[in-house]
Amino acid sequence: MRMSGLVGASALAFILSSGAFAQEASLDLVEPIAEYKIYVSEKLAKLVEDTTAFTDAVKAGEVDKAKELFAPTRLSYEAIEPIAELFSDLDASIDSRADDYEKAEADPEFPGFHRIEYGLWEKNSTEGLAPVADKLLADVKELEGRIASLTFPPEKVVGGAAVLMEEVAATKISGEEDRYSHTDLWDFRGNFDGARKIVDLVRPLIADKEADFLKTVDANFETVDTTLAKYKDGEGYVTYDKLTDDDRKVLAAAVNTLAEDLSTLRGKLGLD
Amino acid sequence: MSSPDPQRAGGPSSRLMTIALVGAGVLVLAGGGAFYLASQRTVRPSEPGTIAVRVGDKSCEPMDLTVPAGRSVFEIENASNRPIEWEILDGVMVVEERENIAPGFRSQLAARLKPGVYDITCGLLSNPRGKLTVTASAHSEAEKVKPPLKAFIGPLSEYKVYLAVQSGQMARAIGALSTAIDASDMDAAKSAYAAARTAYRYVEAVSGRIADLENAIDPVATYLAGREQDPAFTGFHRIEFGLWREGSVAGLKPVADKLAADAATLRDRLKAVKFEPTDLAGNAAREARRLAEGPVISGDNLYANDEVVEFAAAVDGLEKPVSLLVPLVTEASPDVAKATTDAFAAVRAELGKLSGSDAAPIIYSDVSPDARKALAAALVALADAIDRINPALGLE
Amino acid sequence: MLDPKDLQRSSYHLNRRRLLAGLGATAVGGSLTGAASAETMHHSVADAPVANAASQLDSVPHLGLHQAGVVNGRPANGMVASFDVLASNADELEALFRTLTERIAFLTVGGSVPMLDPKLPPADSGLLGPIVRPDNLTITVSLGASLFDDRPWLAPLKPRHLQRMMRFPNDALDADICHGDLSLQICANTQDTTIHALRDIIKASSRQMILKWKQEGNVPVITPGPDGRAESARNFLGFRDGSANPDSSDVAEMDRVVWVGADEGEPAWAVGGSYQAVRIIRNFVERWDRTPFGEQERIMGRTKMTGAPLDRRQGSEFDVPDYAGDPEGKATPMDAHIRLANERDEASKAHIILRRPFNYSNGVTQSGQLDQGLLFICYQANLERGFITVQQKLNGEPLEEYIKPVGGGFFYTLPGIRDASDYLGSSLIAAARGA
């Protein structure tokens, strides 16, 4: 070992002694993680059910019905995205976007929800979508099966709250996710619900030590809720283009702050 | 020397620095008394097993030490005529040290050491160094592979999910059973009963330890003073008795309702139970032994005689928590992992010998004592195999 | 060679004592020097540009067996520009190559800009004033598969492994910044020099090729340590990048790793060239900055502060990890970037590549996030064995969560301009005429 290393180490040691290091992961996480898996399983059951109805409509050529079912179906997927994303092949085949393919919408490889969204809204047709729909349903079922037999890695669960906010911050706030249907606000709802669920599950573990942190996080979730509430329409939301610039900024700031704050959640719970 | 020169003893600041520098890079940290507070004047009574080292003017006595891995206590005596320091070195890294031991004084040092060969300093820097060999011990082997506590969070929560799902299943099946009893539908009642029992067997490794509920849900007439007529004869077997022995649902409704309430309580209790990492293998081994000693030998289902099916479910229920540990065990000790897998296969092979067909299921009362003993022996062997898991993981 | 560790071992104790005696920092500095000077100097193209050492008069010879800009150290600024070529026969292609050769000769050597009649547009953009100084400029010309594929008279001469860049699983390729018939890698001490060169070439070749896309990047300059050795520059994920590059001063190694030789089954004209892989890889920096430090290190497989391998955290970035001694990935996770990229066993030696990347910082995405990343450039004698294999090994790596390849292309770097009477690509033109 080298002295240069020792100098580095000494800095570390001082941080250590000043207590900047978070606690160790404890077995108190067992219950929240178990609860979360149950939550995810329920969402998946709903996703399979909804996707069945959605793909049936697509295959029956019922454009309007399929359009109606599109956003609510995605809601369950968006809520559990951090876990779904653990299977990157399925995430790509279920939820990738045209930008992921060099020829964009024209690319024959472009699959999943957004491929169908493109057909329904841009072409107002279900033509050629039947095989895409079949594949989507099969993928969603496969996902349910894989997740059922997955032991949830605690750091992925706790980190999931931040991941959901990162998703929104990086590629959703711009309205590029559901660019044909503009149903982005539904997806937001799913993402926020999923993140909040995680925070609520681990809340008892940090309620005492991190009261201020939780207060800030709750306040930001609150901001999101009140902002989204303005755009409520029946069971769901109006299209994304109706979102005012001001509200978009409010949402963006809340999302960035949530991403920033929730990124510390893992560390706070000892899961580096 | 009433108060050592602060400079030479290493005043607090430089002292802290040393510890900060060395400590951060060293994995093996002092067991006790990392500081020189362990005064050089008051020699603590030696712990049993303390290793004496005498440092003379030119060398240590002995120059060659061998200790098992884990905690060791050294007592260093300065038999030279200058103050000395005594260090255990791993290459250039100081693992542990005692400084400023005045001539004629002794100082104790406790260190938790990993297997390997270390140098020991012996007084003057120019003196030859001694050798300290730390040999592997059972403790060190387990320590080496011991997964962090964090590694058990996933398996434990997955097991809780399993218990929640199965106890939910059981509650639902009992609901169906109750409905069938209301409707006097014997066939539906029998199949709902079987479904509830399967789910129950899955969770029995844990639920069996919740005594009050267990006595309400699963008492066997054999152990009750008044046998089938005993007022405490409730729960599953009371219903089994009605459906199979009496061939009637008469009087079963209140029993089913009470069972449903107990099942709901069980579900909540399973949700609330707090597990330790040792419980996964621990409960499974305990349950395997209990099955071997009781139900397998004497039979549980005296009226339906369908134990073989239930035992198969029970084995699945044992395998769940064990399988959750398999990735960790495989890494820590492939032997133990393999022994467990083999033992499960052996139990299933014994069960396979007993399984009839759907058309002609095996009647357990017809199974010979020898066959029962063979199954019991396989279960005991399984318990023994599972018992090796916790030590292999450095638990307990 | 003296083992620096031995030297350390003997000096350590004394130093530590001096440290305790209050000499602290000085003792540390002394030991560092001692250790480092015991190592043989190893040069990598990705060695960081050295602070204050760069001069406008620095120049890299543009003539030689191989083109410049491949095994020379990276200056602080780099750019890749990709063009569509108009040439429809060997003569026109030769004309383009001759134009490029002429401009390269002027720009990399320097000289006065010709003054024209003020009623006319100037001959030069004037960015660098009346006298162009070389400023370490290199311009490296490479050809894309489409140049060959679209021209039957050239197609038979296409290098064996040259192909249109395929999509890898984590890619989100934007057709607007992919591929091209011809790429220019332009590197210099300052950005003005690279831009001046690009504008000069565009002006000179406007009838011969059309700019398709470009990406600029740069590398931080580093102040070298007392031993003269600079640490590797950091990329936008905050990690040292370039530590494990092959030694670019080792001619034999470069012949093996980078340059196409006569025995590789390539068309004869291609000998002395190399395969260039360019990837524009966006980094999700906001998200990265919100990722636990420990996880960042596990993802990369190196310590963040020093770049030392994880199985010798106290070492330096130039220490070599011992994967054989860590078969389960306890120190360096099995899926760490550096471990996947190079398992460091016998077999992986065939897949060594020469990386020469630049950091880029473009602007802001639609979502209001920084559009930053790595302009990844690498060279190898065999594209399949090199970049393609390494990228396949990296597919699915945990780093993917934080990066998104969005553009780039595969190109074949022409052999060098042998002497002043030669021109770039002359061997290809001769072969095309012969065919």
Ligand code: HEM
């Ligand atoms: C944004 C994307 C990337 C980042 C941030 C990145 C970063 C790094 C870092 C920090 C290192 C360690 C220091 C060093 O040895 O240079 C490294 C090593 C390496 N990277 Fe990357 N890299 C990226 C993309 C790629 C790609 C696309 C490839 C090739 C397909 C690649 C191949 C390598 C190789 C071969 C090594 C050396 C491994 C060794 O020999 O130990 N990298 N990279």
Ligand SMILES: [Cu+2]
């Ligand atoms: Cu060397």
